[in-house]
Amino acid sequence: MSEKTKAPHDYQLSQLRVLESEAVHIIREIAAEMERPCLLFSGGKDSAVMLHVAAKAFAPARIPFPVMHIDTGHNFPEVLEFRDAEVARFGVQLIIASVPEAIERGFVREEPNGSRNRIQTPVLLEACEKHKFTALFGGARRDEERARAKERIFSFRDEFGQWDPKNQRPELWSLYNGRIHAGESIRVFPLSNWTELDIWHYIAEENVALPPIYYAHEREVFDRDGMLMANNEFCRPREGETTFTATVRYRTVGDATLTAAVRSDARDVQAIIDEVGATRQTERGATRGDDRATEAAMEDRKKEGYF
Amino acid sequence: MDLLRFATAGSVDDGKSTLIGRLLYDTKSIFEDQLEHVEKVSRDKGREYTDLALLTDGLRAEREQGITIDVAYRYFATPKRKFIIADTPGHIQYTRNMVTGASTADLAIILVDARHGLVEQSRRHAFLASLLQVPHVVVAVNKMDLVDWDQDVYDRIHAEFTGFAARLRIRDLMTIPISALNGDNIVERSAASPWYAGSSLLHHLENVHVASDRNLIDVRFPVQYVIRPHTKEHHDYRGYAGTMAGGVLKPGDTVTVLPSGFSTTVEAIDALDGPCEEAYSPMSVVVRLKDNLDISRGDMICRPNNMPNATQDIDAMVCWMTNTPLRPGMKLVIKHTTRTARALVKDLQYRLDINTLHRDDSTGELGLNDIGRVRLRTTQPLFIDDYGKNRDTGGFILVDETTNVTVGAGMITDSS
Numbered sequence: 001m002s003e004k005t006k007a008p009h010d011y012q013l014s015q016l017r018v019l020e021s022e023a024v025h026i027i028r029e030i031a032a033e034m035e036r037p038c039l040l041f042s043g044g045k046d047s048a049v050m051l052h053v054a055a056k057a058f059a060p061a062r063i064p065f066p067v068m069h070i071d072t073g074h075n076f077p078e079v080l081e082f083r084d085a086e087v088a089r090f091g092v093q094l095i096i097a098s099v100p101e102a103i104e105r106g107f108v109r110e111e112p113n114g115s116r117n118r119i120q121t122p123v124l125l126e127a128c129e130k131h132k133f134t135a136l137f138g139g140a141r142r143d144e145e146r147a148r149a150k151e152r153i154f155s156f157r158d159e160f161g162q163w164d165p166k167n168q169r170p171e172l173w174s175l176y177n178g179r180i181h182a183g184e185s186i187r188v189f190p191l192s193n194w195t196e197l198d199i200w201h202y203i204a205e206e207n208v209a210l211p212p213i214y215y216a217h218e219r220e221v222f223d224r225d226g227m228l229m230a231n232n233e234f235c236r237p238r239e240g241e242t243t244f245t246a247t248v249r250y251r252t253v254g255d256a257t258l259t260a261a262v263r264s265d266a267r268d269v270q271a272i273i274d275e276v277g278a279t280r281q282t283e284r285g286a287t288r289g290d291d292r293a294t295e296a297a298m299e300d301r302k303k304e305g306y307f
Numbered sequence: 308m309d310l311l312r313f314a315t316a317g318s319v320d321d322g323k324s325t326l327i328g329r330l331l332y333d334t335k336s337i338f339e340d341q342l343e344h345v346e347k348v349s350r351d352k353g354r355e356y357t358d359l360a361l362l363t364d365g366l367r368a369e370r371e372q373g374i375t376i377d378v379a380y381r382y383f384a385t386p387k388r389k390f391i392i393a394d395t396p397g398h399i400q401y402t403r404n405m406v407t408g409a410s411t412a413d414l415a416i417i418l419v420d421a422r423h424g425l426v427e428q429s430r431r432h433a434f435l436a437s438l439l440q441v442p443h444v445v446v447a448v449n450k451m452d453l454v455d456w457d458q459d460v461y462d463r464i465h466a467e468f469t470g471f472a473a474r475l476r477i478r479d480l481m482t483i484p485i486s487a488l489n490g491d492n493i494v495e496r497s498a499a500s501p502w503y504a505g506s507s508l509l510h511h512l513e514n515v516h517v518a519s520d521r522n523l524i525d526v527r528f529p530v531q532y533v534i535r536p537h538t539k540e541h542h543d544y545r546g547y548a549g550t551m552a553g554g555v556l557k558p559g560d561t562v563t564v565l566p567s568g569f570s571t572t573v574e575a576i577d578a579l580d581g582p583c584e585e586a587y588s589p590m591s592v593v594v595r596l597k598d599n600l601d602i603s604r605g606d607m608i609c610r611p612n613n614m615p616n617a618t619q620d621i622d623a624m625v626c627w628m629t630n631t632p633l634r635p636g637m638k639l640v641i642k643h644t645t646r647t648a649r650a651l652v653k654d655l656q657y658r659l660d661i662n663t664l665h666r667d668d669s670t671g672e673l674g675l676n677d678i679g680r681v682r683l684r685t686t687q688p689l690f691i692d693d694y695g696k697n698r699d700t701g702g703f704i705l706v707d708e709t710t711n712v713t714v715g716a717g718m719i720t721d722s723s
C-alpha cells in the first residue's frame with residue numbers, strides 16, 4: 001500500500017506505547033483503590049522510568065503518593081545525587097529507610113560477607129509498617145529473573161510481607177484485585193511486561209534522566225569471580241585481586257558491594273540500545289552477585305518479603 | 308513494531324514449556340548465562356538433553372516436580388513483532404493460572420501429545436480459549452518424533468479437534484505438526500513432514516492479523532480516576548483519567564455519562580504526550596468535558612446513541628476457581644471495569660460437562676474448575692456489553708468477601 005492510499009492511521013499503538021498505557025493504567029488503579037501507596041525509588045533505571053511514567057499518569061497534577069528509598073548505606077554517590085534531584089523535580093515526598101541506622105539500633109545485624117541485600121528486607125517491612133503503606137510500587141520486570149517471571153502484577157503479600165508463589169491470586173484481563181486485610185499489602189509492578197531493551201528505547205524516546213554511571217566512563221576496577229567491581233570504600237580488592245582502569249558502565253544499580261560494572265564504550269542512549277540489543281548476558285547474570293548465590297536466590301528472598 | 312500476546316495451553320507434559328524454550332532458543336532470545344544455567348541443571352538431573360522447559364519453569368517446586376505450576380511470562384522479538392508469552396500450566400489443579408494467562412492473549416497454542424490425542428484437559432483448555440474468546444487458536448500436535456512423523460496420526464487428531472471445535476466459538480483455527488524437543492516446524496518448516504503444507508509456527512505468529520480484534524466502534528470509557536491538580540496554574544482543571552475500552556473518542560463528540568445519563572461534549576483529550584485528536588483502545592488518556600458534571604470512578608462515558616446496558620441483573624458464564632463451591636444465595640464482591648459492587652448469586656442455570664459440552668441443569672453448585680451459567684443480582688447497576696463484543700466491558704471477576712481471594716471469572720452473555 002502506498003503512503004497516499006493508506007488510512008491516516010490504523011489505530012495501532014506501537015508496542016512501547018501499549019506498555020506505557022498499561023503501566024499508567026496500573027498506577028492509576030492503585031492510586032484510586034489503595035489507601036496508602038508508596039513508590040520504591042532506588043535511583044536505578046527501572047525506578048527512574050517508573051517515576052517518569054507515574055508523573056505522566058497524573059499530569060498536570062502531582063504524583064499523589066510518596067517515594068521511598070531503602071538506603072543500604074552502600075551507595076554510589078552519583079545515584080544519591082540523582083535521587084535527590086528527581087525527588088525535587090517531581091515535587092514528591094522522599095522517605096528514607098536506612099539500613100545503617102537499623103544496624104546501629106540493633107534491629108538487624110550485619111551479615112558476615114558485608115552484603116546488606118538480605119537485611120534490607122526487614123528494614124523495608126518495618127518502614128512499611130511504620131508508614132502504614134498498603135501498596136508498594138516496584139520497578140521489577142519479569143524478564144529480569146525466573147522467579148520474577150512468575151509474579152503477578154498485583155502481588156499479594158501477607159502480614160509478614162511474604163510472597164506465596166504456589167498460591168497467587170488469579171489475575172484476569174486488566175482487573176486487578178487489591179483487596180487486603182489490615183497488615184497485609186500489595187506489591188505492584190507496573191513495568192512487569194517491559195524488557196531491558198524496552199526500558200532503553202523508552203529512555204531514548206522520552207529523554208528520561210538517569211544517573212551518569214549508566215553511561216560509559218573510566219573507573220578503577222578489579223576482577224572478582226569474572227565480574228568487574230569498582231574499587232571504592234565499600235568494596236576493596238582482596239589479596240590476589242589487582243585494580244586497573246577500564247571503560248565501563250553499569251547495567252543495574254544495586255548495593256555497591258554487589259553490583260558489578262560491564263566493559264562498555266556506550267556513552268549515550270543510542271549506543272546502549274545497540275549494545276543491549278547485541279548482548280548475550282542477562283543484566284542480573286552479568287552484574288549481580290546476589291542472584292548467583294543459589295539456584296532459587298530470588299524466589300527465597302521474595303518469600304521473605306523482598307521485592 | 309506491534310505486539311502479539313500469546314499463551315500456551317494443553318494437558319500436563321504435552322510439551323508447552325519445552326515449546327516456549329525452543330522458540331526462545333531458536334530465535335536467539337536466550338542469554339548465555341540462562342542457557343548455561345539450564346544446561347547445568349539438566350546435567351545435574353542426569354538428563355540426556357538440555358531440558359528447555361527449565362527456561363520457563365522458574366520456581367523451585369516446578370523444577371523439583373518437572374511441572375509448571377503458575378504462568379511464566381517471557382518475551383522475545385523478531386524484526387516483525389514483539390511477543391509476550393504466557394506459558395501456562397497443564398495440570399487441572401492449576402486451571403485458574405491457565406485462565407490468568409489466556410485472558411489477555413491474542414492467540415492460544417493448544418498442544419496435543421501425538422501419542423495420546425485429545426484428552427479431557429485438551430478439551431477443557433480449548434473450551435476455555437473459546438470461552439475467553441481468544442481470537443486465534445493454533446493446535447500444535449507435538450512429539451511427532453515419537454510417532455515417526457506418521458501423517459495418519461496427525462490427520463486423526465486434526466479431524467478430532469476440528470470436530471470438537473465446531474461446537475465452540477473459535478474464529479480462527481490452524482493446526483500444525485511439531486516436535487518441540489527437536490525444533491521441527493517451529494521456526495523453519497521441517498523436512499520430516501513433507502506432507503504438511505502449512506507454515507511454521509513462528510511464521511504464523513509473526514503474520515497472524517490481530518489489528519482488527521479490538522472494538523473500534525462502540526465508545527466505552529470507564530472513569531478510573533479524577534485528576535484535579537488544585538494548583539494556581541491549573542485551578543479549574545478537572546480531568547477524567549482512564550483507559551479506552553472501546554471505540555474512538557474525539558474532542559467535540561457528544562457523550563453521555565452513566566449512571567447519571569447527563570450529556571455533554573468532549574472539550575479535550577489529554578493523552579500521555581499532550582492533546583490528542585483520537586483516543587482508542589488501549590490508550591490511557593484524560594478526558595475533559597465542557598460541563599461540570601458530578602462524575603467519579605466507576606462511571607462510564609459513552610455515546611448517547613450507543614450505550615452499554617445498565618443493569619443489576621447479570622447473566623454470565625462463570626469459571627469457578629476455588630475449593631468452596633459456588634451456590635445460589637452466595638454473596639460476593641464483583642469487579643467490572645472500574646466499578647466494584649456486591650453480587651448475590653440468584654441462580655445457577657447449568658454446569659457444563661467439558662468432555663461432552665452437555666449442560667447439566669440438575670446441579671446445585673459449581674466446584675473448583677467448573678464452568679457454568681450463572682445469574683447475578685448486583686447492589687448497583689453495572690454498564691455491560693456482551694463479552695463477545697468487548698472483552699473489557701464484558702468480563703468481570705468475583706472476589707470472596709472474607710478471604711479477599713479472586714474466586715471466579717465471568718464472561719457476560721446476552722447483555723440485552
Ligand SMILES: Nc1nc2c(ncn2[C@@H]2O[C@H](COP(=O)(O)OP(=O)(O)OP(=O)(O)O)[C@@H](O)[C@H]2O)c(=O)[nH]1
Pocket residue numbers: 317318319320321322323324325326358360373374375376395396397398449450451452453485486487488489
Ligand atoms: N520426544 C519428545 N519429547 C518432548 C517433546 N516436547 C516435550 N517433550 C518432553 O515432554 C516432557 C514434558 O514437557 P514440558 O514442556 O515440561 O510439558 P508441559 O506441557 O510444559 O507440562 P506442564 O506445564 O506441567 O503442563 C519433557 O520431558 C519434555 O522433554 C517433543 O516434541 N518430543
Ligand SMILES: [Mg+2]
Pocket residue numbers: 323324325360374375394395396397
Ligand atoms: Mg510447562
